[in-house]
Amino acid sequence: AQSVTQLGSHVSVSEGALVLLRCNYSSSVPPYLFWYVQYPNQGLQLLLKYTSAATLVKGINGFEAEFKKSETSFHLTKPSAHMSDAAEYFCAVSDSGYSTLTFGKGTMLLVSP
């Protein structure tokens, strides 16, 4: 069975600082991996996805993530946080050929001025 672990339910950074949100997965086959963002009172929006092409994936709003098979990780980064990045972020995994996603529990990103 596939699973996702997001380290840290809350992460606090200052505006302009590096953002690092951690995601580790377990999967018995090469996975597809996703990061979604949820702003208050809204649905989830796709930030980026890994589907076995390049291991470094660039997404919207300056975010990127690197797939590391040896570490079973797919951490999300952004070089410089902006106040508008404050939101909840979810990592998700899907085994290739399966039609469902398994989500992590989410990490709330707090950005202070």
Place this chain on the structure above:
Amino acid sequence: DAGITQSPRHKVTETGTPVTLRCHQTENHRYMYWYRQDPGHGLRLIHYSYGVKDTDKGEVSDGYSVSRSKTEDFLLTLESATSSQTSVYFCAISATSGDNEQFFGPGTRLTVL
């Protein structure tokens, strides 16, 4: 934005009453999903559909049923609502089971008193 609507957007009901939530899509996507979101649990899959009249259970299906009689509509029914079903419910759609990128609706906030 993917054409996904959910109705109602907010509902308050009493324990023991039946409740039906509707998800409607205009994208003609094959796959549709119902999730619930609760603090500390992330998103958990309730049921999903891989075609008209084809549905399957997810992780937290007890107390819920679904129906899909048309491509564009996916209904979630709480047969006899309980307070533990107070949650935010999200519908999602996906065109394929390949990379399984899912698009989310705006959510329905359900309160069971």
